[in-house]
Amino acid sequence: AAAEEAPNIVVIVADDLGWNDVGYHGSPIRTPRLDALAREGVELDRFYVCPICTPTRAGLMTGRYPHRFGMRNTVMAPWRDYGIPADEACLPELLAAAGYERRACVGKWHLGHARRAHHPLSRGFTSFYGHYNGAIDYFTHLREGELDWHRGFESSRDEGYTTTLLADEAVRFIEASDGAAPFLLYLPFNAPHAPLQAEPDALEAYGFEEGQKRLPHRGEYGRRGRGATKRATFSAMVTALDTAIGRVLDSLEERGLADNTLVWVFSDNGGEVQLGGNNKPLRGAKHTVWEGGVRVPAIVRWPAKFEGGRRSTELAAYVDVLPTLLAAAKTDDSTSHQPFDGVDLLPMLTGQAAAPDRTIYLGQNAIVSQEWKLKDGKLFDLTDDPNETTNIADEHPKVAAELCEALKRYEALASKERMPGYAEGREGFVAPKDWAIER
Numbered sequence: 014a015a016a017e018e019a020p021n022i023v024v025i026v027a028d029d030l031g032w033n034d035v036g037y038h039g040s041p042i043r044t045p046r047l048d049a050l051a052r053e054g055v056e057l058d059r060f061y062v063c064p065i066c067t068p069t070r071a072g073l074m075t076g077r078y079p080h081r082f083g084m085r086n087t088v089m090a091p092w093r094d095y096g097i098p099a100d101e102a103c104l105p106e107l108l109a110a111a112g113y114e115r116r117a118c119v120g121k122w123h124l125g126h127a128r129r130a131h132h133p134l135s136r137g138f139t140s141f142y143g144h145y146n147g148a149i150d151y152f153t154h155l156r157e158g159e160l161d162w163h164r165g166f167e168s169s170r171d172e173g174y175t176t177t178l179l180a181d182e183a184v185r186f187i188e189a190s191d192g193a194a195p196f197l198l199y200l201p202f203n204a205p206h207a208p209l210q211a212e213p214d215a216l217e218a219y220g221f222e223e224g225q226k227r228l229p230h231r232g233e234y235g236r237r238g239r240g241a242t243k244r245a246t247f248s249a250m251v252t253a254l255d256t257a258i259g260r261v262l263d264s265l266e267e268r269g270l271a272d273n274t275l276v277w278v279f280s281d282n283g284g285e286v287q288l289g290g291n292n293k294p295l296r297g298a299k300h301t302v303w304e305g306g307v308r309v310p311a312i313v314r315w316p317a318k319f320e321g322g323r324r325s326t327e328l329a330a331y332v333d334v335l336p337t338l339l340a341a342a343k344t345d346d347s348t349s350h351q352p353f354d355g356v357d358l359l360p361m362l363t364g365q366a367a368a369p370d371r372t373i374y375l376g377q378n379a380i381v382s383q384e385w386k387l388k389d390g391k392l393f394d395l396t397d398d399p400n401e402t403t404n405i406a407d408e409h410p411k412v413a414a415e416l417c418e419a420l421k422r423y424e425a426l427a428s429k430e431r432m433p434g435y436a437e438g439r440e441g442f443v444a445p446k447d448w449a450i451e452r
């Protein structure tokens with residue numbers, strides 16, 4: 014009976030989508046479908062993630078801070094061979110126990126690609142379509158000169174713009190639902206992360222005219238899809254992402270599934286300003302733990318359970334997603350996983366109770382609470398000063414000291430193994446043919 018009521022779950026992650034890159038935040042970038050989703054669902058105004066990609070995804074998959082198990086500080090480089098450790102239970106593994114028979118990962122994995130044990134199909138997903146690495150070419154699907162486009166463990170020669178191909182697959186997955194058992198669709202788009210590449214009609218919609226000078230192409234990436242400026246090209250990529258998300262939402266609607274489907278959309282980190290993103294009025298950007306790097310656009314919609322049209326200003330975070338989804342699926346066997354760092358946000362989302370009073374660890378010597386942020390010994394009052402202009406540690410020494418102690422406790426959780434820097438091991442690395450996994 015529980016399985017009948019359990020919602021379908023669709024988790025959509027955008028890559029490097031900044032605070033000021035969505036229409037409903039006042040951006041000139043057109044995102045009509047996300048704007049509508051924000052009106053229909055609950056807008057999470059204080060949703061925090063890690064300042065970079067891989068740690069956010071690792072915390073999403075486990076409900077636990079990724080520095081506990083060595084996935085911190087850097088993104089997963091192509092020349093790495095680690096992944097989420099076997100003793101960390103993953104989102105699809107836990108939902109499998111709750112009757113979620115079909116569990117798709119469609120998009121960018123970025124949590125281990127060199128060993129079969131780290132592959133999405135080894136971590137609880139029943140299907141995988143997409144890519145292992147970050148920053149693949151949107152048209153050729155190459156990274157490090159090799160084809161990083163796969164169905165399951167096999168390479169795929171499907172042609173097309175990645176954002177569109179991922180939406181195609183997501184729609185196929187939804188259309189194959191028999192309406193009986195609930196499903197999990199994890200849909201992490203690579204967009205709008207660099208390389209800056211958009212389709213011609215999307216560029217035209219942002220003012221590109223044939224014959225105009227295009228951005229020079231960069232490094233290993235092809236010439237296709239370059240617009241006249243970074244921001245215009247990025248904008249076109251975001252609108253394409255919005256269109257793709259709209260197709261997924263339409264598919265749910267057409268199958269009569271929208272009412273009992275929990276859709277959660279958020280960005281993996283803030284926008285990268287040098288690569289087209291924008292986080293105004295927030296301070297900072299991707300790679301930093303200023304608000305612009307870690308406070309991101311986020312919306313959750315579940316029409317059957319959540320009253321729409323609400324903006325929640327309560328603290329919420331990437332590590333809360335898994336505990337919340339397990340609660341929605343009415344499965345919370347605490348013996349099946351290590352203790353979560355996140356909390357179940359259902360009481361807050363249904364309007365029954367306030368979110369618990371707590372802190373969120375942001376990495377890099379920073380911590381946030383409902384009211385405060387401590388970063389490198391500086392204290393900001395986020396209620397009065399959300400853009401972090403004024404350090405008031407001297408005026409509130411007790412608050413600063415308490416947060417400093419909490420920060421130390423979080424940092425003491427870090428696994429002890431040494432993490433290689435991003436570029437370490439790059440020299441002489443040759444990607445395997447089609448990024449095939451041998452072991």
Ligand SMILES: O=[N+]([O-])c1ccc(OS(=O)(=O)O)cc1
Nearest residue numbers: 148207208209210231234288
């Ligand atoms: O970070 N990257 O992977 C990255 C950065 C820049 C880049 O070139 S751009 O001109 O398209 O921004 C491509 C990829």
